[in-house]
Amino acid sequence: MVRIMGRIGGPRAIEALAAQLRVPDQKTRDQVLVSLSACNYRAFGAGAAEVKRSIELEANHGARIVAASLDIGGDTSVETLARALHLELERTQDRLLLLLSFLFDPSAILQARRQLATGSQDKRSFALEVIDNLVSNDLKSVAMPLLDESPLDERLRRLAPRFPQARLPRAARLREIAHWATESTSPWTVACAVYTIAELRLTELTDVIDSAQASLDPLIRETAVFAAARVSFVSEAEQSELAAVNRS
Numbered sequence: 001m002v003r004i005m006g007r008i009g010g011p012r013a014i015e016a017l018a019a020q021l022r023v024p025d026q027k028t029r030d031q032v033l034v035s036l037s038a039c040n041y042r043a044f045g046a047g048a049a050e051v052k053r054s055i056e057l058e059a060n061h062g063a064r065i066v067a068a069s070l071d072i073g074g075d076t077s078v079e080t081l082a083r084a085l086h087l088e089l090e091r092t093q094d095r096l097l098l099l100l101s102f103l104f105d106p107s108a109i110l111q112a113r114r115q116l117a118t119g120s121q122d123k124r125s126f127a128l129e130v131i132d133n134l135v136s137n138d139l140k141s142v143a144m145p146l147l148d149e150s151p152l153d154e155r156l157r158r159l160a161p162r163f164p165q166a167r168l169p170r171a172a173r174l175r176e177i178a179h180w181a182t183e184s185t186s187p188w189t190v191a192c193a194v195y196t197i198a199e200l201r202l203t204e205l206t207d208v209i210d211s212a213q214a215s216l217d218p219l220i221r222e223t224a225v226f227a228a229a230r231v232s233f234v235s236e237a238e239q240s241e242l243a244a245v246n247r248s
Contacts (some may be wrong), residue, residue: 006035
């Protein structure tokens with residue numbers, strides 16, 4: 001229905017779509033934004049305030065992803081989850097750009113969106129410059145740290161005044177990601193966190209695996225069954241060694 005409204009267009013379709021800007025389900029929210037863009041939606045007054053609030057919520061989610069990416073590290077043992085978090089950040093960036101296109105020059109913002117997704121380094125740099133010139137200062141400090149290509153720790157530092165994030169040890173961060181709501185996060189990311197717990201043999205997180213086995217999502221549930229079997233074969237010596245590594 002959301003996709004159909006985007007094709008139909010018109011004031012009534014736009015009104016119905018705009019009312020769902022903050023629908024909890026991420027897939028539905030993505031389609032709402034795409035459909036509003038197809039309807040050439042421009043937000044004013046109360047509508048603009050709602051879009052700005054949505055931008056802040058997306059930025060807060062993005063800051064959480066950046067912090068999680070830093071906390072899990074970049075070694076090969078967490079490579080699958082690191083890629084999943086990178087995709088989560090890319091999806092957040094895309095939602096931010098669509099939201100910005102409802103407030104500022106849509107043609108320029110959407111062209112920048114295309115260049116950031118598929119362009120060369122020079123085109124991506126130019127796209128970021130266009131966004132920086134178009135977006136108001138109050139939203140620039142919210143969006144630009146998530147859209148540019150600076151190191152993750154620098155992005156988190158710039159986001160901290162508005163969206164502070166606690167830094168966590170790896171095991172604690174894995175526990176948190178495994179409990180992220182699948183309405184706002186891809187089930188794939190949650191499943192990757194559960195898988196990583198098994199790969200790192202984190203026996204202290206077996207309760208997380210047990211909980212995931214009761215998930216309504218089949219991917220998470222099946223991954224948890226695999227993880228439970230894998231963790232159960234860890235010897236006592238391995239447990240002590242792995243626990244020491246993951247506390248560091």
